[in-house]
Amino acid sequence: MEPKKLITYTAGHASVRKQLLLFWIFFIIGTFTIGGGYAMILMMKRYLVEQYHWLKDEEFYDMLAISQVTPGPIAVNMATFVGYTQGGVLGSVLATLGVSIPAVAVIIVIALFFPDFKDNVWVQRFFAGVIVGVVAQIATIVLDLGKRQKWTIVSAVVCAAALGILFFVHQVSPIWLILGGGLVGITIEVFKPHKPAAAKRAS
Amino acid sequence: MISFLALFGVFFKIGMFTFGGGQAMIPLLQKDLVVNLAWVPMKEFLDFVAISEITPGPVAINMATFVGYKLRGLTGALVTSLGVILPSFIIILIIATVAHTFRTNRWVSAFLDGLKPVVLALLTYAVFTIAKGGIPAWWGYIASLGILLLILKYGKKLNLFLVLLAAGGLGLLMFR
Structure with a gap:
């Protein structure tokens, strides 16, 4: 049987433009996704598989499986993995920084200026609403994954x-x-x- | 004063040995930071968790930044964040460099195929725990199901960021 070769490599051939794009994609996802790494999966798939066609569905889900079964935050694992396969070591550094910088920055801003942030009733309501959307997005991934299993x-x-x-x-x-x-x-x-x-x- | 090395060490260790993503780190962080080392009081720790869950980005990095900032300021925040990120980064980089043999190696491939149903189970469980912990009213579940159907129907045409924003707006109006 011909072995399945799913994880493809462009590492080493990546242009600077692609490496910067990797940073940008993960930065955007890291900035606008509330609810942790799971909430980011569907958006990652949108960008990486559907919009830029850098990965096939199977490759994406292979990486997701590996990211989930290795230690550490899933979002960081995914960023490093995708970054490396698409943009080499520099790509992995940039993608990881992209997904991490917003998380660090927002906490420093909150600690400095808005210590009572979470006690605000409007913040709580907005967050509860966002979770409704996040749950739907993760459920979408579950259904897609179940269909492909x-x-x-x-x-x-x-x-x-x-x-x-x-x-x-x-x-x-x-x-x-x-x-x-x-x-x-x-x-x-x-x-x-x-x-x-x-x-x-x-x- | 807590040394930068000690701060880095705690988060590096947790980043290295916690399976199951950032949410799984919270009980371990609590054990280390609140109980064993007594660096953070319980009440403050729970505040950190609450804020980390409602801010953008991976919860583990939010937590690390918070603890580092509170204990040793800006430098502390960078040290702890780097501590929790580095193990992931290193491990995945090692895996990614050998990953082209993953699917050509019969045994690794069999292992990966074997654990795929477990990954599906873990994600399904995550949907339920996140819903249970974060949706405050029964009709929130109905709204969630509605959004799921919208995503399935309109697929790529639906902007996912706007979906989250709209869901947040719905929360502002409806959750009391």
């Missing part, structure tokens, strides 16, 4: 089991679920007949 009995059981554990067993570290899912994948691969090797033995 190759559903087998095993993957459905793994997904259902992970959901069950998340909802009913509190304080479980996601790393155990991730490792569990990965091990299931490896186990299946062990018991799958490996065609090229079998063909070689036959001849």
Whole structure:
């Protein structure tokens, strides 16, 4: 079977313009997204997959999966990953700075000038409204991801089991679920007949 | 006075070993900053969390900046933010440089395919926890469903930033 080659590389060939664009995209997303890294995923997909066509859907979701199963904030992981594959090391630095600078700046401004920011009733209402939109955006990603998942009995059981554990067993570290899912994948691969090797033995 | 190195260390450690994104860091930060080190009083910590959740950007960076700023001013804020960002940056850079072998290696590929349903479960769970923690009234869920349908129907033509702004405006008018 031809191996799937999903993560493509343009690192090293990226123009300065593209590197600056990477900074700008992540800066915009970092500035206007309230609700943390999850809220940024759909916007990242819009820019990276749909508007600029830098990534295919599968590549984007591969990066999302890796960003989610590695330590650290998902937004930073995504920015570094996309930045590197699209613009080399400088691209990764710029994208990471882009998504981080607004978060740092806004907190310093609030700490300096608006210490009572969160007690303002209008701020609270506005934020509650934004969350309504954020939930819809993450749900969009969930549906899209669910549609693209190759559903087998095993993957459905793994997904259902992970959901069950998340909802009913509190304080479980996601790393155990991730490792569990990965091990299931490896186990299946062990018991799958490996065609090229079998063909070689036959001849 | 708390040294910059100690500040950096706490956030670097949490950035290095916390799986599940910034939200997952909050209980660990609380344990370190409020309980073990006693650098931040509980009430102030909860204020930091509340503000971080309603400001733009990754919650982990918001938290780091806040704690760093309160303890050691502007330089402190930069030190803690860098501390929480660097582990992610380094780990992903290492992964990205070898990533072209990801899908050509049978075992890594099998591992990735195996954990994909778990990623889906984690995102689904995130939708529910964010909704439960942030939507104050039942019809907020209906509004959320409405926005979801709009996004699905109009796709690319819908400006997502305007969607959030409109949702915020709806919150101003409706949530009491």
